[in-house]
Amino acid sequence: MEPPAGTAGVDRPYCAWCGAARAQGDHAACDRRLATVDPPRHCPLCARRMVVQVDPMGWTARCSRHGESAGTNGFA
Amino acid sequence: MTAVDPSSTAEDTAQAAGGDILAVAREQVLERGEGLSQEQVLAVLQLPTDRLHEALALAHEVRMRHCGPEVEVEGIVSLKTGGCPEDCHFCSQSGLFESPVRAAWLDVDRLVEAAKQTAKTGATEFCIVAAVRGPDAKLMEQVRAGIAAIRAEVDINVACSLGMLTQEQVDELAAMGVHRYNHNLETARSHFPEVVTTHSWEERWETLQMVRAAGMEVCCGGIVGMGETLDQRAEFAVQLAELEPDEVPLNFLIPNPGTPFAHLEVPQGADALRTVAAFRLALPRTVLRFAGGRELTLGDLGAEQGMLGGVNAIIVGNYLTNLGRPAEQDLDMLESLKMPIKALNDTL
Numbered sequence: 001m002e003p004p005a006g007t008a009g010v011d012r013p014y015c016a017w018c019g020a021a022r023a024q025g026d027h028a029a030c031d032r033r034l035a036t037v038d039p040p041r042h043c044p045l046c047a048r049r050m051v052v053q054v055d056p057m058g059w060t061a062r063c064s065r066h067g068e069s070a071g072t073n074g075f076a
Numbered sequence: 077m078t079a080v081d082p083s084s085t086a087e088d089t090a091q092a093a094g095g096d097i098l099a100v101a102r103e104q105v106l107e108r109g110e111g112l113s114q115e116q117v118l119a120v121l122q123l124p125t126d127r128l129h130e131a132l133a134l135a136h137e138v139r140m141r142h143c144g145p146e147v148e149v150e151g152i153v154s155l156k157t158g159g160c161p162e163d164c165h166f167c168s169q170s171g172l173f174e175s176p177v178r179a180a181w182l183d184v185d186r187l188v189e190a191a192k193q194t195a196k197t198g199a200t201e202f203c204i205v206a207a208v209r210g211p212d213a214k215l216m217e218q219v220r221a222g223i224a225a226i227r228a229e230v231d232i233n234v235a236c237s238l239g240m241l242t243q244e245q246v247d248e249l250a251a252m253g254v255h256r257y258n259h260n261l262e263t264a265r266s267h268f269p270e271v272v273t274t275h276s277w278e279e280r281w282e283t284l285q286m287v288r289a290a291g292m293e294v295c296c297g298g299i300v301g302m303g304e305t306l307d308q309r310a311e312f313a314v315q316l317a318e319l320e321p322d323e324v325p326l327n328f329l330i331p332n333p334g335t336p337f338a339h340l341e342v343p344q345g346a347d348a349l350r351t352v353a354a355f356r357l358a359l360p361r362t363v364l365r366f367a368g369g370r371e372l373t374l375g376d377l378g379a380e381q382g383m384l385g386g387v388n389a390i391i392v393g394n395y396l397t398n399l400g401r402p403a404e405q406d407l408d409m410l411e412s413l414k415m416p417i418k419a420l421n422d423t424l
């Protein structure tokens with residue numbers, strides 16, 4: 001995954017699948033979904049719901065605060 | 077169509093189906109090319125796991141005899157994502173549920189790029205999909221511009237899936253050169269009210285009849301694992317056979333967060349493979365396509381078993397809101413199975 005510009009190396013406190021804090025609860029099932037069938041839906045930096053466009057070879061996700069990220073198949 | 081007694085056992089069903097179901101299917105489907113009846117499909121769906129391999133092998137023979145060795149490859153893309161006014165209980169794009177999917181539109185440049193990427197895989201079909209009850213004037217305009225741009229730059233058949241259509245819209249799409257129209261019945265008629273309440277199975281059926289009458293190919297399938305009984309799954313296979321579609325895409329439920337079906341289990345692999353075999357035996361000559369959900373339900377090994385169990389088409393790459401396996405992985409799988417990809421001039 002390409003992180004939003006300027007955020008490489010920054011902490012990602014939120015789960016990109018369910019939007020909850022990663023420090024709370026078990027996110028193994030979320031990570032499995034992200035690794036197989038789901039693009040990120042929540043910004044890992046602020047948990048906002050992102051506008052996501054999936055296309056045959058990849059996806060782009062736009063957070064209104066943190067900008068655009070992109071990836072191919074699988075988020076993990 | 078006869079309903080089957082829900083208390084019947086696998087043995088009862090096999091008797092009603094005319095004896096050992098796979099022996100019957102060999103003679104009826106493989107030799108004579110006649111699809112199975114509802115009771116017979118149910119008997120296949122009830123086969124014990126130790127006979128699954130045999131069922132898949134027969135379904136593969138049927139596919140090879142009646143469809144040939146080629147595999148039809150397709151890519152799909154969402155032109156308009158989310159915000160749909162309908163309430164299909166499996167769908168993360170309904171605007172009526174608390175789903176994390178937000179509305180988005182794809183512009184024409186990205187649409188053409190998606191078609192190009194799809195064509196590079198050897199795919200012969202590219203399907204443009206919109207999350208709508210039916211298209212409005214703005215969407216029809218976007219589709220018209222998109223198809224014109226794709227046809228100018230990419231050598232690929234264009235298919236559409238834009239919900240329920242009026243006769244005028246059917247005629248417009250046919251005039252635009254749409255090769256195939258997808259509109260899934262989703263599930264058995266008797267189960268549909270448990271899945272969708274904002275429109276009826278019959279409304280979907282009507283659109284499909286208009287599509288066929290206008291000369292477009294009909295693509296119609298559904299989703300396995302939405303709480304239907306095995307008898308309803310058999311009912312669905314036979315209802316699809318009555319429609320005589322050119323293609324049946326077979327999806328396996330991905331329980332999506334926020335939807336009414338979020339709590340349902342991912343279908344089990346053996347169950348899904350029995351369904352693949354049973355659908356092939358009900359639809360001996362139809363293009364049977366692996367669509368969404370196979371990644372969770374079947375994994376890599378199950379996908380190969382399905383390709384050797386009656387499936388003769390795949391969607392490569394990603395889906396509409398979900399991701400698929402990388403396209404190269406599926407192309408490598410076809411190569412290792414020695415299954416040639418259908419060429420464009422074979423589809424016209």
Ligand code: SF4
Binds near residue numbers: 160167168169208
């Ligand atoms: S009509 Fe299509 S997009 Fe709309 S809720 Fe139903 S399946 Fe989803």
